[in-house]
Every structure is written in C-alpha cells, then in structure tokens.
Amino acid sequence: xxxxxxxxxxxxxxxxxxxxxxxxxxxxxxxxxxxxxxxxxxxxxxxxxxxxxxxxxxxxxxxxxxxxxxxxxxxxxxxxxxxxxxxxxxxxxxxxxxxxxxxxxxxxxxxxxxxxxxxxxxxxxxxxxxxxxxxxxxxxxxxxxxxxxxxxxxxxxxxxxxxxxxxxxxxxxxxxxxxxxxxxxxxxxxxxxxxxxxxxxxxxxxxxxxxxxxxxxxxxxxxxxxxxxxxxxxxxxxxxxxxxxxxxxxxxxxxxxxxxxxxxxxxxxxxxxxxxxxxxxxxxxxxxxxxxxxxxxxxxxxxxxxxxxxxxxxxxxxxxxxxxxxxxxxxxxxxxxxxxxxxxxxxxxxxxxxxxxxxxxxxxxxxxxxxxxxxxxxxxxxxxxxx
Amino acid sequence: xxxxxxxxxxxxxxxxxxxxxxxxxxxxxxxxxxxxxxxxxxxxxxxxxxxxxxxxxxxxxxxxxxxxxxxxxxxxxxxxxxxxxxxxxxxxxxxxxxxxxxxxxxxxxxxxxxxxxxxxxxxxxxxxxxxxxxxxxxxxxxxxxxxxxxxxxxxxxxxxxxxxxxxxxxxxxxxxxxxxxxxxxxxxxxxxxxxxxxxxxxxxx
Numbered sequence: 001x002x003x004x005x006x007x008x009x010x011x012x013x014x015x016x017x018x019x020x021x022x023x024x025x026x027x028x029x030x031x032x033x034x035x036x037x038x039x040x041x042x043x044x045x046x047x048x049x050x051x052x053x054x055x056x057x058x059x060x061x062x063x064x065x066x067x068x069x070x071x072x073x074x075x076x077x078x079x080x081x082x083x084x085x086x087x088x089x090x091x092x093x094x095x096x097x098x099x100x101x102x103x104x105x106x107x108x109x110x111x112x113x114x115x116x117x118x119x120x121x122x123x124x125x126x127x128x129x130x131x132x133x134x135x136x137x138x139x140x141x142x143x144x145x146x147x148x149x150x151x152x153x154x155x156x157x158x159x160x161x162x163x164x165x166x167x168x169x170x171x172x173x174x175x176x177x178x179x180x181x182x183x184x185x186x187x188x189x190x191x192x193x194x195x196x197x198x199x200x201x202x203x204x205x206x207x208x209x210x211x212x213x214x215x216x217x218x219x220x221x222x223x224x225x226x227x228x229x230x231x232x233x234x235x236x237x238x239x240x241x242x243x244x245x246x247x248x249x250x251x252x253x254x255x256x257x258x259x260x261x262x263x264x265x266x267x268x269x270x271x272x273x274x275x276x277x278x279x280x281x282x283x284x285x286x287x288x289x290x291x292x293x294x295x296x297x298x299x300x301x302x303x304x305x306x307x308x309x310x311x312x313x314x315x316x317x318x319x320x321x322x323x324x325x326x327x328x329x330x331x332x333x334x335x336x337x338x339x340x341x342x343x344x345x346x347x348x349x350x351x352x353x354x355x356x357x358x359x360x361x362x363x364x365x366x367x368x369x370x371x372x373x374x375x376x377x378x379x380x381x382x383x384x385x386x387x
Numbered sequence: 388x389x390x391x392x393x394x395x396x397x398x399x400x401x402x403x404x405x406x407x408x409x410x411x412x413x414x415x416x417x418x419x420x421x422x423x424x425x426x427x428x429x430x431x432x433x434x435x436x437x438x439x440x441x442x443x444x445x446x447x448x449x450x451x452x453x454x455x456x457x458x459x460x461x462x463x464x465x466x467x468x469x470x471x472x473x474x475x476x477x478x479x480x481x482x483x484x485x486x487x488x489x490x491x492x493x494x495x496x497x498x499x500x501x502x503x504x505x506x507x508x509x510x511x512x513x514x515x516x517x518x519x520x521x522x523x524x525x526x527x528x529x530x531x532x533x534x535x536x537x538x539x540x541x542x543x544x545x546x547x548x549x550x551x552x553x554x555x556x557x558x559x560x561x562x563x564x565x566x567x568x569x570x571x572x573x574x575x576x577x578x579x580x581x582x583x584x585x586x587x588x589x590x591x592x
Contacts, residue, residue: 205450265447274452 001335002042002346003328005037005320006079006236006303009057011308015258020310022340026056027063029313033306034067036317038074040324045324046077048304049086051118054260061094068102076102077305079198080111080179083120083140084132087156091136092143099169104349109177109198109234110137112186114386124155130185137178139194144173147364163364170326170359175347177234180212187212191219191231196346198234199274199296202305203261205236209235210295217297232346234301235292238277241322245280246290251315252279282326289327290334298339300346302331388426388552392416393465397435397472397483398505405505406434408537408554409471413504415558416469416565423566431461435482439551442485451489467565468528470519471503474511477503478518487522496527499565501557502534509547512536531564 007030008118013020020232021029034045047057047064059065064076076098081091091108098106112129113119118240119126135153142149143164152158180186181204190197197216213233220231240255242248249268254385256268271277278288289302304323307316333377353359392578394413409432417428435442441455453457462468472483502519506512515534523530535557541550 203448208450262448266444266452270444270452271448274450 001299001324001332001339002043002301003169003331004042004046004075004077004301004303005033005306005323006044006046006048006077007033007050007057008079008262008305009050009055010308011056012260012308014310014312015230015254016105016130017312023056029307029316029340030063031067031070032313033068033316033320034074034076036320038071038227040320041328042074042124042320042324044075044077044301044303046079049082049113050115051082051085051121052115053182061098064097064106065101068098068105071105074105076106077177078108080109081111082113082118083110083136084112084129085119086136088136089143089156089159089162089164091187092140093166093261095174096144096164096166096168100172104169104353105170107175107177107196107348109179109196112180112183117259124375128155129182133186134189137189137193141173144168145361154181163199165364167348167362167364170353170356171362172349172352172359173357175349177232182208182212184212184215187216188219191216191225192223194220194225195224195233196300198236198301198303199236201236201292202238203275205274206276206292206295213296213299226344227342229297229340230342230344232301232344233296233299234303234346235296235299236276237289237292237302237304238275238320239285239323240279241282241285241305241319243281245284248279248281255311273325282322285327286330286334289331293335293338298343300332300344317342388419390425390428390467391461392428392430393468394430394432395435395462395468395470395472395483395486396432397470397486398478399436399473399480399482404539404542405471405473405503407542408503408505408535411554412469412471412501412552412558413533414562415554416467416561417558419555419559420566423562425566430534431464431465433486433576434456435486438486439482442482442489444489445489446580448569455489455589459490463491465498467499467501467561468495469501469503469561471505472519473560474504474506474514474518477511477519479522484522488528490526491522493527493587495523498528500528501531501561503537505537506582507539507546509536509540512538529564531557531561533560542558566577 009030011021011026013025037045047060049057049060051058056129060078093236095108112133116126124132134157137153139151149162150160178186178190179198179200181200187197199212201209215226217231221228240248242251253268257263262271262328265284272279278285306319392413394409396406396409413430420428438455438458441452445451445455500523502515504515515536520530522579533556535553537550541547
C-alpha cells in the first residue's frame with residue numbers, strides 16, 4: 001500500500017498571525033514539503049492544478065519535474081490534472097516528458113475542476129464537464145498507446161496522422177487514476193479502462209465515498225479487469241496531529257475555523273465526526289485511517305492533505321515527521337496484515353514493465369519504417385532527379 | 388399500504404402560528420383522506436428551526452448532517468408534502484428557502500404539495516401566489532390549486548371561523564388530489580341546501 005500527501009497549493013493567510021505567504025514562498029514551500037515527504041519515507045507526492053488565485057500550481061509538470069530532479073524514490077502525481085480544460089495533446093506531451101525525466105517515477109489523477117469561470121478562460125463550458133472528461137481522456141488514452149492517431153471529436157480540433165512525442169518511457173503509458181466526489185460517470189469511466197479510482201473523501205461524509213467506490217469496484221469486475229476487490233482504489237484524508245489530542249485540537253482550531261472550504265460553518269467537532277478529518281494524537285489517526293477500509297475495502301493508496309488553510313511550513317514539516325515516524329509504519333504493518341493475498345498493489349512503472357514482459361524503446365523517428373525514407377530525403381531525391 | 392405525508396414548517400417562535408397552520412392543514416388533509424382508500428397515513432414534521440445551524444452548514448460544506456439528512460430523506464420520499472412558511476419581506480422566509488435549496492435534485496418532482504403561509508396582515512396573502520407557486524413550479528411539484536394564507540387577524544376574530552373553513556376546503560381538495568380523484572365532489576346548492584337554522588347558527592358563531 002502507498003502512503004503520501006496531496007496539496008491543493010492554496011496561498012492562504014495564517015489566521016493566527018495574519019501573515020500571507022508570497023507566491024514565491026508558497027512554491028518553494030511546496031518543493032520543501034515534497035522533499036520532506038520522501039525523507040520521512042512516504043511513497044507519493046501529488047499536486048493540484050489551478051488557474052486562478054489564490055492557488056499557485058498552474059504548471060504542475062514544471063514543479064513535478066523540478067521535484068523529480070531533487071528526489072530519488074518518491075512517486076510524483078497530481079490531484080488533480082484538469083482533463084476538462086487542458087488540451088489532452090498537451091497532457092500527453094507534458095506527462096510523457098515528466099515520465100522520461102523522472103524515470104517512470106510518476107502517475108497522474110484526472111479531475112474536472114469545479115470553478116465555473118476557469119472553463120471559459122480555456123474556451124470550455126463547465127456544463128460540459130462530464131462529456132469533456134470522457135472525450136478528452138479517450139483521446140489521451142489513444143495518444144499514449146498509438147504511434148499515429150487520426151481523431152475527430154466535439155471539443156478540440158481534429159488530428160490527422162498525429163504523433164504525440166515523446167512516446168511513453170519503455171512503451172508503458174503512465175498509470176492513471178480518476179478522481180471524483182459524487183459523479184457516477186467518473187467511477188464508471190475508471191472501471192471501463194481498468195484505471196485507478198481515487199475518492200477525494202475529505203470534506204464529505206463517508207457515505208459518498210462508499211457509494212462511489214462500490215460502483216467502481218462492481219463495474220471494474222463487469223469490464224473484466226479482475227474481481228471487484230482487486231480494483232485499484234485511492235482515498236484522501238485530512239489530519240492534524242500532536243502527541244496529546246487536546247494540543248492538536250487547540251492548535252488546529254483557528255485554522256479550521258477560518259479555512260477556505262469549510263470555515264465559519266460546522267464546528268471542528270461536527271466536521272471530525274461527519275468527515276474523515278482527524279485532529280488528535282497519532283494513535284487516533286491510525287484508528288480512523290484503518291476504519292476507512294471498512295467501507296472502501298482493501299485499498300492501494302492513501303494520500304493526506306496537510307498543507308492548507310494557512311498552516312506555516314514549519315508546522316507542515318512537523319506533521320510530516322509525525323506521519324513518517326509514528327503513523328505510516330504502523331499503518332503499513334496493519335493494512336498489510338489485513339489484506340488478502342489476491343488484492344494487488346497500485347501499479348507502478350516497474351510493475352507495469354514487468355507485466356508487459358519488459359520494455360522497448362518506442363521512439364517514433366521521422367522515417368518510414370518500411371522504405372527507410374523520410375519526407376526530407378524524398379525531397380532531396382526529387383531534386384537530384386530533376387538535376 | 389402506508390401513505391407518507393411530510394410537513395415542512397418554517398415558523399420561528401414557540402408556539403408558532405405557522406406551525407399551527409401546518410398542523411391544521413395536515414389534520415384537515417388526513418381527515419379528508421379517510422374518505423379515500425390510501426391505507427395508513429404517517430405524518431413526519433420537519434421544523435426548520437430544529438436544523439437551522441445544520442442548514443447553514445450544508446450550504447457552506449455541500450453535505451447534510453445526519454440530523455438534517457433524515458429530514459431531507461423524509462421529504463424526498465413522501466407521497467405528499469404540506470408546507471407552511473411565514474412571509475418575511477414579501478416572500479417565504481430565508482430559512483425556509485435554505486431548506487428548499489439543499490433538497491436533492493428532483494426531490495419534489497411530481498409530488499403533490501399543499502401551500503400555506505402566515506403573515507401579520509392579509510395584505511401579504513398574495514405572497515403564496517407570487518413567491519411560493521413559482522418556486523414549487525420550478526421544482527416540478529404538483530401544487531394544489533387551493534392554498535391557505537393565515538393573517539394574525541384570522542386567528543382571533545369573526546374571520547377565525549372562515550380560516551377553519553378555508554383549511555378544511557384546502558385539506559379536502561388536497562386529499563382528493565393526492566388520492567387520485569380528479570376533483571372533490573361538487574356541492575350542488577340547489578340539491579344540498581343549507582338549512583336556514585344552520586345559517587343562523589353560523590352567524591351567531
């Protein structure tokens with residue numbers, strides 16, 4: 001099982017000091033958090049994609065490639081990649097490049113984005129969110145699997161004889177997760193392709209997650225990718241920890257009360273009882289996290305949100321220390337003991353490579369494989385004949 | 388067979404004239420349903436005051452607390468709904484609208500709904516027609532033609548008797564609507580004449 005963190009990348013005022021970090025500080029903090037996640041033994045770091053203030057991650061592959069160059073082991077992912085408003089051709093190119101630069105140490109999670117005005121800025125309409133996610137991903141899926149693509153759809157310009165470069169590393173397309181909170185169409189999409197399904201989980205009652213994960217598992221089996229309990233499931237989580245539960249509650253409360261998503265609404269106590277948020281001791285986090293399995297089944301990836309609502313970098317790094325030292329080692333052991341042998345791990349580049357019986361270079365050279373001629377040399381030959 | 392009626396009441400005070408109107412509309416409906424074959428009638432009352440904070444939280448977070456969820460489920464699963472709201476600033480109350488805002492999509496589509504409203508003066512009585520009817524038309528509800536507005540004066544004057552009659556008429560018509568009758572039986576004033584003594588008794592109140 002993989003454990004990691006995901007970030008939204010919000011620039012939020014620290015309600016206890018009134019200080020707002022600069023974008024530069026927030027970008028540097030994101031890199032520091034990712035490096036620390038690897039240092040404390042986590043498996044995954046994922047960043048969101050946003051194109052409006054107060055968020056900084058508008059260019060996720062730039063940030064992830066930089067982090068890849070400064071880490072050795074951690075898997076880099078997204079939470080989420082906007083499959084609706086980002087051209088699938090650019091996603092194919094950007095993430096294939098990231099795959100090469102990180103040596104396969106990456107995957108990505110598709111999401112739609114819920115901010116209405118962002119869509120028209122990219123020439124789209126939020127009311128087409130689901131059809132955009134379906135059409136764009138269908139194209140992306142082909143771009144990574146077919147060297148030459150002829151394609152025509154509703155939302156982007158047609159492609160004739162198009163080759164997305166670079167081709168995926170070792171001929172293995174990056175593994176894809178699909179993230180959604182309540183749209184059954186997205187669970188169905190993930191099941192159809194045999195891709196992973198990630199339930200955001202946080203900010204919502206467990207009943208939403210249970211419904212979506214059950215649908216995905218049932219349809220995963222229907223499409224013949226394996227048994228329902230072998231489907232690839234990821235869950236979000238949100239925690240704040242201190243050695244003593246009361247200290248955690250006292251320190252986190254002002255951040256909770258003023259948080260952008262749920263602030264000035266339910267109390268911390270109501271929200272922790274109604275959603276996966278855990279504010280307390282490492283032991284409480286362990287217990288609550290193990291409880292997710294009861295309604296989501298044996299799952300493959302657990303990502304936590306740690307760095308939001310204006311929490312200072314120093315605090316986030318302390319939280320990572322607690323996760324790495326006291327929480328994740330216990331969870332690894334407990335989850336492994338509970339999981340039946342036939343439930344697989346989340347696919348990684350090495351595991352997909354092994355399943356494919358090894359890799360092959362899939363570079364498409366601008367040369368016809370049959371005649372050995374390229375358009376340029378044809379042109380030269382014609383010129384020579386004319387002479 | 389069980390017939391479920393959900394009652395939404397948005398009165399704030401204790402006791403509340405809005406709650407009183409909701410209860411009397413419900414009683415009149417249940418009584419009139421006795422003449423139709425709808426089985427046992429179960430009434431579930433949703434008093435929005437009880438979930439005022441939960442409604443705010445739902446608007447902010449996008450999900451219902453367990454306490455609110457059972458109420459939303461009762462409304463969505465009801466065979467018929469009776470609503471009563473006070474009129475504030477020429478319309479239904481804000482708290483009432485918050486409940487409507489967080490109902491699941493299509494929760495009231497094709498559901499028969501009986502409308503009631505209360506206000507300080509009878510000059511607000513058209514609020515039912517210019518505020519509540521368009522709202523429930525948007526929700527796709529089957530809105531009963533007869534609705535009841537109760538002004539303060541209706542509860543304690545010669546008009547109080549007429550309020551009782553209006554409530555009975557609304558309940559009878561609603562019972563006919565929800566039990567599938569096309570219309571309530573017509574009273575023929577030439578066949579079924581009101582005895583003069585009864586007219587005199589009515590006048591004496």
